[in-house]
Amino acid sequence: MITSITPKPENMFKFADMLKDYYETKDSEKLLKVKGVLQAFVNKPNKERAKQIQAMSAKLQAFGVSTDFTQLPRGFFDLTVESTNFDLAWQLAFKEVQKDPNIPSWTIYNAYNGITFHKVPEGDRIQVDSISGDHVTVEIDYYGGALGFTDKMIRYRQVAAMVNQAEAFRNKLYADKANNHYSLLAAAAALNVTTYQGVVADGPLQRDIQTINQAAFTLTNRNKDKGYGDMAQANLILYANPRDKNRILAALNATTAMIASAGRTGDVVNYTITPQWTFNSNIVTRFPILVIPGNQIQRAEDMAPTTYTAAKDVLTLNETIAVWTIYGAAVGDSDQCETITLG
Numbered sequence: 298m299i300t301s302i303t304p305k306p307e308n309m310f311k312f313a314d315m316l317k318d319y320y321e322t323k324d325s326e327k328l329l330k331v332k333g334v335l336q337a338f339v340n341k342p343n344k345e346r347a348k349q350i351q352a353m354s355a356k357l358q359a360f361g362v363s364t365d366f367t368q369l370p371r372g373f374f375d376l377t378v379e380s381t382n383f384d385l386a387w388q389l390a391f392k393e394v395q396k397d398p399n400i401p402s403w404t405i406y407n408a409y410n411g412i413t414f415h416k417v418p419e420g421d422r423i424q425v426d427s428i429s430g431d432h433v434t435v436e437i438d439y440y441g442g443a444l445g446f447t448d449k450m451i452r453y454r455q456v457a458a459m460v461n462q463a464e465a466f467r468n469k470l471y472a473d474k475a476n477n478h479y480s481l482l483a484a485a486a487a488l489n490v491t492t493y494q495g496v497v498a499d500g501p502l503q504r505d506i507q508t509i510n511q512a513a514f515t516l517t518n519r520n521k522d523k524g525y526g527d528m529a530q531a532n533l534i535l536y537a538n539p540r541d542k543n544r545i546l547a548a549l550n551a552t553t554a555m556i557a558s559a560g561r562t563g564d565v566v567n568y569t570i571t572p573q574w575t576f577n578s579n580i581v582t583r584f585p586i587l588v589i590p591g592n593q594i595q596r597a598e599d600m601a602p603t604t605y606t607a608a609k610d611v612l613t614l615n616e617t618i619a620v621w622t623i624y625g626a627a628v629g630d631s632d633q634c635e636t637i638t639l640g
Contacts, residue, residue: 339467339602339620383471386573387478389534391626392591396437398599405593405629406432437599437625442470443607448614470602470620478596478626479579482536485631486586491515493640503563505548508637509535512587513568516635523630525592535572535637537585544639545572545585583639593629598622 396403444466450459491512495504517528525531537545549572551565570587580586588594600623607617628634 339470384475384575384577386575387475389573390482390588390590391478391594391596394595394597396597402434402436403597404432404434405595405627433627433629435625435627437597437623439621439623441619441621442466443617443619445615445617451616475577476579479577481626481628482586482588482634483579485628486634486636488631489634490636491638493638502547502551505544505639506551506564506566508639509548509566510564510568512635512637513570516587516589519632520589525589531589532569532571534588534590535570535585536575536580536588537572538580538582539574539576540582541585541639542574585637587635587637589633592633594633595629596624596626598624
């Protein structure tokens with residue numbers, strides 16, 4: 298989920314002054330400061346989430362996940378407040394791999410019914426392919442966008458409009474990246490579906506518990522001989538729409554004592570499952586996705602979001618700053634994902 302971020306008031310005006318100063322003088326050092334601020338602004342969600350991902354990844358035993366994000370330039374003030382809220386939970390499922398920086402791809406060996414994605418032109422639908430064979434070559438690609446400020450915004454320091462423009466641009470960048478990665482998990486999980494378990498007489502809670510247990514067993518049992526570690530003790534991630542939060546938390550938190558106090562007998566969830574909530578359209582209500590993180594679910598990033606400046610457009614007087622990032626991802630083994638059906 299992405300929410301808007303309100304900059305610190307004093308920094309809003311500092312940035313406007315800095316941009317106007319460069320606009321009037323064209324001083325190269327002042328341009329570097331402007332680029333540094335925007336770079337920090339765009340990369341802030343990665344820096345904040347990196348700490349959470351590092352701690353969660355250790356718990357989930359997703360070996361090989363790197364949190365070595367590009368260091369931002371020092372000496373530039375921070376345009377944003379400390380608290381950010383971006384949907385980067387997909388990072389928990391993907392192992393970040395190190396690849397040859399001189400080759401625009403990497404290979405996942407022992408791939409099983411792999412899923413990968415392609416670059417998506419603006420307005421087009423994501424193309425998701427199945428892969429067969431004992432390995433898959435994953436291509437990285439270029440993703441870019443442009444952030445523009447009009448002459449009027451800069452000349453008259455229209456701070457609110459400038460900040461709104463920057464926030465909208467950054468939100469779109471991270472939403473697109475989340476969509477690309479969630480689409481891989483959803484496409485892989487669609488190949489493995491656990492139907493709703495139990496009978497009506499069991500009641501919704503018991504049926505939810507039985508379904509989650511069956512999905513977890515099916516998932517871990519299917520991968521027990523693939524060298525992914527001890528599947529009997531595996532830590533799993535559950536991606537779900539917040540609309541299903543009450544049902545899922547009730548099932549995950551149910552204890553034998555709670556069930557007994559309600560005058561019933563039944564099962565409890567007996568697997569280690571960490572829920573992650575997302576409004577991403579690839580994670581559909583009543584169909585959460587259970588994942589064994591890491592292993593053949595991989596991603597690589599050759600360039601974090603990086604800013605570049607363009608010459609002034611003499612026909613409009615607009616100032617344009619482009620942001621490019623280079624990355625790729627794939628689910629090399631679709632067996633690591635399972636769709637859960639909540640009736």
